[in-house]
Amino acid sequence: MTSGSGARQTGLIRQRTRSAWMFVAPMLVVLAIVALYPLAETIWYGFTDASLNSIDSARFVGLQNYLEWLDYGDGDGEWLGLLADERWWQAVWNTLRFAFISVSLETLFGMIIALVLNKQFAGRSFVRAAVLVPWAIPTVVSAKLWVWMLHDQFGIINDLMLTLGLISKPIAWTASPDTAMTAILIVDIWKTTPFMALLILAGLQMIPRDIYEAARLDQIGPIKLFRKVTLPLVMPAVLVAIVFRALDALRVFDVVYIMTPNSDETRSMSVFARENLFDYDNFAYGSAASTLLFLIIALITISFIYGTKMDLSGDKS
Amino acid sequence: MTRKQVNLLKSFGFYILLAVIVLQALFPFYYAILTSFKSGQSLFEVDYFPRDFDIKNYISAFEDGYFFSQILNSVFVATVVVIASLVLAVTASYGLARIRFRGRGALLFTILSVSMFPQIAVLSGLFAMIRAFGLFNSLWSLVFSYMIFTLPFTVWVLTTFMRELPIELEEAAIMDGAKPLTIIRRIFLPLLWPAMVTTGLLAFIHAWNEFLFALTFLSTDAQRTVPVAIAMISGQSEFEVPWGNIMAASVIVTVPLILLVLAFQRKIISGLTAGAVKG
Numbered sequence: 238m239t240s241g242s243g244a245r246q247t248g249l250i251r252q253r254t255r256s257a258w259m260f261v262a263p264m265l266v267v268l269a270i271v272a273l274y275p276l277a278e279t280i281w282y283g284f285t286d287a288s289l290n291s292i293d294s295a296r297f298v299g300l301q302n303y304l305e306w307l308d309y310g311d312g313d314g315e316w317l318g319l320l321a322d323e324r325w326w327q328a329v330w331n332t333l334r335f336a337f338i339s340v341s342l343e344t345l346f347g348m349i350i351a352l353v354l355n356k357q358f359a360g361r362s363f364v365r366a367a368v369l370v371p372w373a374i375p376t377v378v379s380a381k382l383w384v385w386m387l388h389d390q391f392g393i394i395n396d397l398m399l400t401l402g403l404i405s406k407p408i409a410w411t412a413s414p415d416t417a418m419t420a421i422l423i424v425d426i427w428k429t430t431p432f433m434a435l436l437i438l439a440g441l442q443m444i445p446r447d448i449y450e451a452a453r454l455d456q457i458g459p460i461k462l463f464r465k466v467t468l469p470l471v472m473p474a475v476l477v478a479i480v481f482r483a484l485d486a487l488r489v490f491d492v493v494y495i496m497t498p499n500s501d502e503t504r505s506m507s508v509f510a511r512e513n514l515f516d517y518d519n520f521a522y523g524s525a526a527s528t529l530l531f532l533i534i535a536l537i538t539i540s541f542i543y544g545t546k547m548d549l550s551g552d553k554s
Numbered sequence: 555m556t557r558k559q560v561n562l563l564k565s566f567g568f569y570i571l572l573a574v575i576v577l578q579a580l581f582p583f584y585y586a587i588l589t590s591f592k593s594g595q596s597l598f599e600v601d602y603f604p605r606d607f608d609i610k611n612y613i614s615a616f617e618d619g620y621f622f623s624q625i626l627n628s629v630f631v632a633t634v635v636v637i638a639s640l641v642l643a644v645t646a647s648y649g650l651a652r653i654r655f656r657g658r659g660a661l662l663f664t665i666l667s668v669s670m671f672p673q674i675a676v677l678s679g680l681f682a683m684i685r686a687f688g689l690f691n692s693l694w695s696l697v698f699s700y701m702i703f704t705l706p707f708t709v710w711v712l713t714t715f716m717r718e719l720p721i722e723l724e725e726a727a728i729m730d731g732a733k734p735l736t737i738i739r740r741i742f743l744p745l746l747w748p749a750m751v752t753t754g755l756l757a758f759i760h761a762w763n764e765f766l767f768a769l770t771f772l773s774t775d776a777q778r779t780v781p782v783a784i785a786m787i788s789g790q791s792e793f794e795v796p797w798g799n800i801m802a803a804s805v806i807v808t809v810p811l812i813l814l815v816l817a818f819q820r821k822i823i824s825g826l827t828a829g830a831v832k833g
Binding site: 249254256258261263264267272274275277278279282358366367369370372374375378380381383386390391392393396427432435436484487488490491506507510511514520523531539542 | 568571572575576578580583586589599648649650653655658661663665667668671672674675677678679683702706759763766785797800807808814815816819826
């Protein structure tokens with residue numbers, strides 16, 4: 238609606254604004270109940286001494302779950318709490334390492350697959366469908382499936398590598414500390430590269446064709462063409478994809494929980510939090526860990542949205 | 555090398571690359587199917603091509619107790635979640651996409667942020683709530699908690715879709731004095747069906763695959779959903795894991811998803827890229 242004036246139009250706008258809020262309200266109420274309130278509760282439990290059986294009678298204990306100086310009374314003492322917990326920092330490090338490696342490789346492979354799918358060739362729609370399959374498989378199923386394929390004695394991966402002469406004896410992929418993280422990474426990269434590829438492909442397809450036409454006339458080589466034309470133009474789409482994947486990778490749970498339970502080398506922040514919440518009877522401590530993970534992810538999200546000046550309202554388009 | 559040879563080599567390389575891409579994508583699931591038809595000793599021999607065809611694993615998957623009702627549990631939870639999300643999202647996205655009002659940007663920001671919530675961040679709060687409501691070990695606990703990811707996602711994608719629709723449609727209706735609800739029902743719903751099918755399908759897949767909440771809020775075999783059920787199939791010891799059964803169950807819960815994804819391939823891709831919020 239343009240600048241046309243008159244009481245009728247102002248009234249109409251006011252009425253529309255009111256109805257907008259009425260339409261949005263039910264959704265907002267539900268979101269507040271399922272997201273904001275539980276989040277606030279989680280943060281609260283992080284400041285209490287709650288255990289699984291005493292959630293309702295939890296008492297406020299301040300920052301004790303995060304950091305506390307325990308005085309032995311003889312002039313000696315030690316730091317306790319998450320921030321002094323080696324296992325927590327190990328989980329933080331595992332998660333960051335996992336997120337960095339998986340997102341980097343997914344971006345690389347996603348880019349290659351997207352470039353291939355962006356070409357015209359016979360059977361393209363078949364290949365595009367095939368690429369989607371790993372994404373369609375539930376995480377639990379793909380984790381189990383790969384545990385089986387990576388089995389140290391009966392696994393096809395070891396068999397294949399032995400046949401090809403890449404290894405001389407079978408590797409206990411998920412059980413050995415050296416390879417546990419690699420096993421997790423293989424599954425995650427296999428499963429989520431399609432998502433990356435699709436997002437990058439969508440970006441590639443928005444590049445106008447005539448740019449390539451002009452480049453062809455100027456006889457620019459394929460590598461230079463990719464570096465100077467394709468890459469800069471597809472970069473915004475790639476960045477968005479990277480951030481969404483990174484946020485997803487930072488909260489990784491299913492794959493780790495199923496493939497390598499109780500492994501210090503792969504325990505992620507989410508797994509650490511859940512173990513404390515439900516397995517170690519440390520509800521307050523687990524809540525504090527959840528809160529820290531939330532803070533990390535919130536920081537990244539906010540800086541991303543500001544950093545890219547995302548147009549949320551859609552008013553500019 | 556002549557120019558022709560170079561081109562030949564190039565297209566040869568390209569098709570090799572294609573073959574690798576297709577093989578890595580399809581092989582693991584092919585191997586799951588292969589394993590699911592094996593039994594006894596042959597399970598522990600690596601085969602690359604089908605040799606056995608024994609449907610024993612499929613029969614025992616259903617005989618072993620709760621698998622059928624677990625599938626129904628998953629169907630029930632995912633369906634109810636999708637319907638509830640779509641109903642709430644259609645009206646909300648109309649308000650967000652078609653009406654300019656103060657605070658809209660902040661609302662969209664909030665919705666986007668919620669869709670990025672790590673599930674673990676609400677886990678202890680939700681657990682306390684669900685116990686207080688008496689919903690522990692009830693499927694409704696999942697219906698309730700899954701809204702945290704399906705709702706922001708459907709609102710976000712439908713808002714994106716609805717924004718693209720031409721404004722003239724609506725203006726004419728406003729001139730005729732149609733109320734917003736009538737506009738949604740008569741004008742937007744018919745145009746929005748394809749988008750709703752897509753987002754509904756994506757939300758369904760997400761709910762069908764969810765693991766953390768289902769693992770935490772349900773405690774008995776009869777109530778579990780299929781991902782947790784599959785995760786919990788185990789043998790007497792580490793050396794007796796019934797891989798044939800696990801693979802058969804996995805194939806059963808995955809084949810419908812793959813068929814859906816292949817059938818709606820184009821729509822799913824457009825939904826994912828419009829949403830770009832959830833994988």
